[in-house]
Amino acid sequence: MSRPKKQPAKDCIFCQIATGKLPASKRFEDRDMVAFDDIHPHAPIHVLVIPKKHITSLADVTPKDKELMGKMLYRCKELARQLNIADSGYRVTVNVGKWGGQVVPHLHFHLLGGAPLTERLSLYTEAAVLLAKE
Numbered sequence: 667m668s669r670p671k672k673q674p675a676k677d678c679i680f681c682q683i684a685t686g687k688l689p690a691s692k693r694f695e696d697r698d699m700v701a702f703d704d705i706h707p708h709a710p711i712h713v714l715v716i717p718k719k720h721i722t723s724l725a726d727v728t729p730k731d732k733e734l735m736g737k738m739l740y741r742c743k744e745l746a747r748q749l750n751i752a753d754s755g756y757r758v759t760v761n762v763g764k765w766g767g768q769v770v771p772h773l774h775f776h777l778l779g780g781a782p783l784t785e786r787l788s789l790y791t792e793a794a795v796l797l798a799k800e
């Protein structure tokens with residue numbers, strides 16, 4: 667059953683962060699989005715940028731969300747500047763679905779930087795592919 671898009675999804679941890687029910691180390695907030703530190707950082711700077719409304723993943727974005735997506739990407743760029751990682755370089759990633767490695771089913775952009783990042787964007791083995799097909 668589909669729920670109204672603006673209503674927080676019950677039991678969604680990122681909806682709970684967006685509404686302030688769960689604590690987070692916030693870096694930015696406006697009416698559309700929240701940015702906060704990842705609880706298990708993969709780099710010295712690891713910030714998650716999420717929409718306040720529940721969108722399960724990038725795969726669920728609709729044409730109505732296009733402006734929001736632009737705002738979120740622009741916020742990544744602004745945060746990178748504010749966190750002093752713009753000049754050295756950084757990475758913005760979005761994991762989508764099971765094989766994309768998405769664990770939390772509420773859309774989020776990862777902003778990573780503060781150290782040289784590995785060149786490998788993806789990591790998979792043929793064994794993992796075979797297992798996933800079983």
Ligand code: AMP
Nearest residue numbers: 679690703704705706761767768769770
């Ligand atoms: P993904 O694998 O793309 O779904 O990434 C989910 C990210 O959310 C992981 O990097 C987690 O460390 C992070 N995370 C999960 N719960 C929290 C939380 N309560 N506060 C901050 N980050 C979280």
Ligand code: ZN
Nearest residue numbers: 678681720772
């Ligand atoms: Zn949610």
